[in-house]
Amino acid sequence: MAIPTPVNGQITDAVTQVSVANMGAAPALASSLLRQVWAQAMGLQMQNATARQEHDSVIADALLGSAVRRLNQGGVGDDTP
Structure with a gap:
């Protein structure tokens, strides 16, 4: 153990204050992280929906072009591809 001096007490107090501040900020940080992850997931979902529509x-x-080609080649009722 360290020898008790005024400097050792100041260091201990500073470390304690930082630890308490971190514990107090943890719920807010967790909440903001959750919101950030949610926003990222929603953004990816919208991007995937747009890509799917494209x-x-x-x-x-392609299907419309194929149907028009078939109509122009043989007309309606022709079974040839």
């Missing part, structure tokens, strides 16, 4: 649009365009 991919669906590309597939729909």
Whole structure:
């Protein structure tokens, strides 16, 4: 153990104050971290929804092009691909 001096007491008090401050700030930090993670998850969800709509649009365009090509090649009722 350290020899009790005025400096040792000041160091102990400073460390104690920092520890108490950290314990007091922990709930606020946890709450802000939770909100930040939630916001990130919602942003990714919106980005995925937008990408899905874009991919669906590309597939729909390809299907429409294929249908128009079939109509122009053989007309309605023709079974050839």
